[in-house]
Amino acid sequence: MGRPPCCDKVGIKKGPWTPEEDIILVSYIQEHGPGNWRSVPTNTGLLRCSKSCRLRWTNYLRPGIKRGNFTPHEEGMIIHLQALLGNRWAAIASYLPQRTDNDIKNYWNTHLKKKIKKFQTAMDSHMTTSDTSAITSNLISKSYYTQTRNSEMGTNLPSSFRLNTGGSTYASSTENISRLLEGWMRNSPKASSKAAQEENQPQSNENANAVAPNQIKAEQENCDIISHEELENLLSFESLSSMAWEKSSSDSTQPDGSHNTANDSLSSSVDEAKVRSGNQPPFSCLEMWLLDEAATGQAEELMDLSLDCCSAPAIF
DNA sequence: AATCTCTCCAACCGCAGTGGT
DNA sequence: CACCACTGCGGTTGGAGAGAT
Numbered sequence: 001m002g003r004p005p006c007c008d009k010v011g012i013k014k015g016p017w018t019p020e021e022d023i024i025l026v027s028y029i030q031e032h033g034p035g036n037w038r039s040v041p042t043n044t045g046l047l048r049c050s051k052s053c054r055l056r057w058t059n060y061l062r063p064g065i066k067r068g069n070f071t072p073h074e075e076g077m078i079i080h081l082q083a084l085l086g087n088r089w090a091a092i093a094s095y096l097p098q099r100t101d102n103d104i105k106n107y108w109n110t111h112l113k114k115k116i117k118k119f120q121t122a123m124d125s126h127m128t129t130s131d132t133s134a135i136t137s138n139l140i141s142k143s144y145y146t147q148t149r150n151s152e153m154g155t156n157l158p159s160s161f162r163l164n165t166g167g168s169t170y171a172s173s174t175e176n177i178s179r180l181l182e183g184w185m186r187n188s189p190k191a192s193s194k195a196a197q198e199e200n201q202p203q204s205n206e207n208a209n210a211v212a213p214n215q216i217k218a219e220q221e222n223c224d225i226i227s228h229e230e231l232e233n234l235l236s237f238e239s240l241s242s243m244a245w246e247k248s249s250s251d252s253t254q255p256d257g258s259h260n261t262a263n264d265s266l267s268s269s270v271d272e273a274k275v276r277s278g279n280q281p282p283f284s285c286l287e288m289w290l291l292d293e294a295a296t297g298q299a300e301e302l303m304d305l306s307l308d309c310c311s312a313p314a315i316f
Numbered sequence: 317a318a319t320c321t322c323t324c325c326a327a328c329c330g331c332a333g334t335g336g337t
Numbered sequence: 338c339a340c341c342a343c344t345g346c347g348g349t350t351g352g353a354g355a356g357a358t
Contacts, residue, residue: 016326016352038343054344055327090346105347106325 013047017056021046025053026061034062059102066098070107078104079112 017025028044034057037050046053059065070078074096081092089101089108096104 014328036343050343051329052327058345059326087347101346102326109348110324 011047012049014052017048017060021048022056022061025056029057029061059100064098065100067103070099070111074099075107075112078108079116082108082112 024044024046025040028040032043034054037054040046040050040053041048048056077096078092081095085091087105087108089105093099093101093104
């Protein structure tokens with residue numbers, strides 16, 4: 001028989017992490033750094049398996065993680081990258097270092113998949129082609145970029161500065177945990193959970209100065225609803241992407257090699273994705289579109305994202 | 317107010333990959 | 338080369354909360 005699951009040992013706790021456990025884990029990692037997960041339960045006395053500790057850290061506690069609602073820009077990135085890379089969430093997350101692969105995966109499964117399906121249904125009523133999925137993702141991501149750009153011009157704020165509405169109220173970073181730790185020292189352990197929740201509230205209020213919550217909601221609703229007119233506009237883009245596809249098929253090599261680094265890295269991922277998936281035509285189309293974005297300046301948004309949202313290193 | 321249904325997301329599970337011996 | 342320990346990744350699940358009835 002195979003080896004038993006790592007967390008099946010007697011005495012290994014399962015289920016949600018308590019604030020106390022988080023504090024222990026974060027304190028240990030702050031002291032010793034992440035890694036050598038095997039030793040973490042032993043040295044901390046946590047009744048968790050090493051794997052669980054690592055996951056808790058990478059998905060929830062490590063610094064630089066952004067929680068809460070995804071901006072339209074991020075949605076566009078995810079849709080676009082999913083079309084390029086498939087369900088390689090870790091690879092997608094590497095372009096959005098503030099988001100974890102788990103977060104992105106969850107968001108895709110709960111929100112974006114539905115949106116795309118909805119969009120695809122709408123597409124099917126307009127098109128006779130049997131396979132519109134690749135085009136659909138392309139169009140949606142394109143529309144998100146457009147909407148993001150428009151809305152950002154209105155607010156003069158990069159998406160990364162936007163309100164983090166909703167989402168978890170529990171500690172989300174070592175900074176928060178440090179504050180949580182202080183509160184925990186002051187209060188009884190039982191009260192720490194509530195304290196942790198309240199600790200995070202001011203953060204939201206700070207951000208609330210940037211954009212009113214109802215504005216965000218309105219933006220999100222704009223993204224949810226795709227009007228007939230928008231659909232027509234997007235369909236007109238489809239012809240452009242088809243041209244790009246043809247162009248990319250006939251011109252697979254890049255003659256001048258003058259693309260910026262962001263696109264270089266994207267291209268390498270695309271190439272890798274091509275190799276792995278063997279699903280070339282839609283990807284080439286999307287890749288071409290990505291590269292075209294550089295020429296038209298939209299790649300700047302990607303760069304902004306990597307500078308603004310992705311300032312935290314992806315490796316810990 | 318009580319119950320049911322749905323949605324969301326943190327956490328788990330199992331497999332694959334990697335490096336050391 | 339084989340084995341083992343460890344880590345990383347993607348799919349899936351279960352519980353909590355929200356909304357509907």
